[in-house]
Amino acid sequence: MHLTKEDIHNLERIKRLNIINSVSGIKPANLIGTKSKDGQTNLAIFSSVVHLGSNPALLGFVMRPTDDVPRHTYENIKETGLYTINHVPVSIADKAHFTSAKIDREVSEFDRCGLNEEYLEDFSAPFVKECFLKMGMKLVDEMPIQINGTILVIGEIQHLLIPDNAVNEKGYIDLSLYNTAGISGLNNYYSLKTESSFPYARAEEIPDFGA
Amino acid sequence: MHLTKEDIHNLERIKRLNIINSVSGIKPANLIGTKSKDGQTNLAIFSSVVHLGSNPALLGFVMRPTDDVPRHTYENIKETGLYTINHVPVSIADKAHFTSAKIDREVSEFDRCGLNEEYLEDFSAPFVKECFLKMGMKLVDEMPIQINGTILVIGEIQHLLIPDNAVNEKGYIDLSLYNTAGISGLNNYYSLKTESSFPYARAEEIPDFGA
Numbered sequence: 001m002h003l004t005k006e007d008i009h010n011l012e013r014i015k016r017l018n019i020i021n022s023v024s025g026i027k028p029a030n031l032i033g034t035k036s037k038d039g040q041t042n043l044a045i046f047s048s049v050v051h052l053g054s055n056p057a058l059l060g061f062v063m064r065p066t067d068d069v070p071r072h073t074y075e076n077i078k079e080t081g082l083y084t085i086n087h088v089p090v091s092i093a094d095k096a097h098f099t100s101a102k103i104d105r106e107v108s109e110f111d112r113c114g115l116n117e118e119y120l121e122d123f124s125a126p127f128v129k130e131c132f133l134k135m136g137m138k139l140v141d142e143m144p145i146q147i148n149g150t151i152l153v154i155g156e157i158q159h160l161l162i163p164d165n166a167v168n169e170k171g172y173i174d175l176s177l178y179n180t181a182g183i184s185g186l187n188n189y190y191s192l193k194t195e196s197s198f199p200y201a202r203a204e205e206i207p208d209f210g211a
Numbered sequence: 212m213h214l215t216k217e218d219i220h221n222l223e224r225i226k227r228l229n230i231i232n233s234v235s236g237i238k239p240a241n242l243i244g245t246k247s248k249d250g251q252t253n254l255a256i257f258s259s260v261v262h263l264g265s266n267p268a269l270l271g272f273v274m275r276p277t278d279d280v281p282r283h284t285y286e287n288i289k290e291t292g293l294y295t296i297n298h299v300p301v302s303i304a305d306k307a308h309f310t311s312a313k314i315d316r317e318v319s320e321f322d323r324c325g326l327n328e329e330y331l332e333d334f335s336a337p338f339v340k341e342c343f344l345k346m347g348m349k350l351v352d353e354m355p356i357q358i359n360g361t362i363l364v365i366g367e368i369q370h371l372l373i374p375d376n377a378v379n380e381k382g383y384i385d386l387s388l389y390n391t392a393g394i395s396g397l398n399n400y401y402s403l404k405t406e407s408s409f410p411y412a413r414a415e416e417i418p419d420f421g422a
Contacts, residue, residue: 001373002370002372003269005370007268008266008268008368009266013266014381015380015382016266020265020268022386023346023371023384024239024260025241025386026238026386026393027237027238027239027261029236030235044220048262050235050238050259051232051234051235051259051273054227054232054359055231056216056217056358057227059235060352060363062261071360071384073300074245078269089404093407094407094409094410094418096408097412098409099421101416102413102414103321103414112417112420113420114420133234140358141357143354143356144270145263145365147352147365148263148264148269150264152354152363154358157231158216159215160212160213160219160230161212162212164212171228171233173230175237180237182236185382185383185384187408187411189408189409190387191403191404192237194399194403195301195400196301196305196400197398198304198398198400199385199398201308202399203312203314206324
């Protein structure tokens with residue numbers, strides 16, 4: 001199958017959404033937790049968290065336009081400057097998925113979807129108790145993406161919470177150990193199986209691939 | 212384990228790189244193919260491709276700073292405005308990984324790593340023959356990320372090439388069918404297993420999660 005730019009534009013809307021949301025490859029399943037100034041918590045699944053740098057430790061995620069529908073996550077981050085990013089294990093993929101429903105601001109997705117809040121002292125945003133890897137984030141920048149009105153929200157890791165045995169002496173984190181989920185498209189969840197680990201790639205150590 | 216911002220800053224550099232490159236969750240394994248104006252091809256693995264929008268169909272990826280080392284991918288994209296994004300199957304993860312070595316500009320990673328170029332008429336950037344899902348991209352914008360000197364490179368899909376049977380009638384793409392790889396950190400490759408598919412989440416259809 002070969003779809004041109006025009007073919008993609010002419011696809012039925014839902015089919016286009018499903019296809020184009022799958023073509024970047026596997027996406028991480030993360031829950032973003034926030035709390036408004038007046039104390040209302042919010043939880044939402046995002047598949048667009050992306051590594052931006054290690055020192056300082058920066059992660060970005062993509063917010064869809066805020067002018068058409070309410071974006072509670074974004075509003076809370078703007079109010080408090082804080083949020084959490086929590087890895088979704090496959091075992092709670094169903095609960096995590098349903099946080100994407102449009103729920104009134106007065107109702108917390110934690111309650112509605114059966115997930116539990118957890119807190120650090122002096123950090124107001126809620127972590128997800130059921131997640132094994134969780135990060136407390138501080139907003140450092142946001143970049144409007146002019147061409148389609150999305151926003152790249154950039155945060156720095158303030159707190160990284162992770163079970164000791166999930167990190168080895170090199171700093172590798174085994175995502176399969178706690179059954180971290182991946183997503184393709186908008187609705188499809190995958191488990192991960194470790195296949196291989198390669199050394200840092202040096203030109204003089206490239207194997208003979210029979211080129 | 213609880214690492215604060217200061218603990219992360221004080222980690223040994225390589226350990227910090229490994230840890231922080233893992234905390235966004237599973238990352239997609241993509242090869243980006245380019246060709247310079249004078250005809251030299253380049254191929255490089257990226258784990259930062261991210262969905263930005265479906266109409267127009269936009270993908271971003273993060274380039275590290277260009278002032279410290281040569282960035283052939285970026286230079287070629289700036290010269291021609293074109294590049295390809297190709298999903299890495301687990302079967303060629305080793306070859307794909309070694310494209311990250313610093314190789315002289317005069318040597319193509321296609322040759323050095325044993326991968327084959329493939330072309331569309333009227334599109335100069337090289338696709339990777341061994342990949343099942345491949346896209347011809349046109350540069351539409353680039354956004355400097357001030358805080359750490361990285362660049363979000365934004366492109367629009369011009370061509371989407373994919374086997375017919377990988378897309379179902381809804382537009383879902385089964386990433387496990389052609390054994391698409393995921394990455395965590397800088398060196399660790401995963402295969403994907405389909406676990407579940409959930410409907411579009413509507414508030415009135417949220418299951419009773421016993422909240």
